[in-house]
Amino acid sequence: METSINIHIEKLPEGVYLATSPSLQGLIAQGRTITETLEIARDVARKIIESKISKEEKLKELKPVSDSFDYSLIVNY
Numbered sequence: 001m002e003t004s005i006n007i008h009i010e011k012l013p014e015g016v017y018l019a020t021s022p023s024l025q026g027l028i029a030q031g032r033t034i035t036e037t038l039e040i041a042r043d044v045a046r047k048i049i050e051s052k053i054s055k056e057e058k059l060k061e062l063k064p065v066s067d068s069f070d071y072s073l074i075v076n077y
Helices: 034-054
Strands: 008-011 017-020 028-031
Touching (some): 028 034
């Protein structure tokens, strides 16, 4: 199953990026680039979801991906 999770990314004074999620409590990821941060966040989200499933906790805050949604595409130039 796929789900869409809102991620907030901010650049820290140290030059690294920090990702948190209001959609999935406990999701925190840090990387040197936005791409790396998103990859780590995806892995952390997967592990949190798998843990909740194994504990038979409800995932009420997560909804399946719809057929249409907006996505911010970041492009290096």
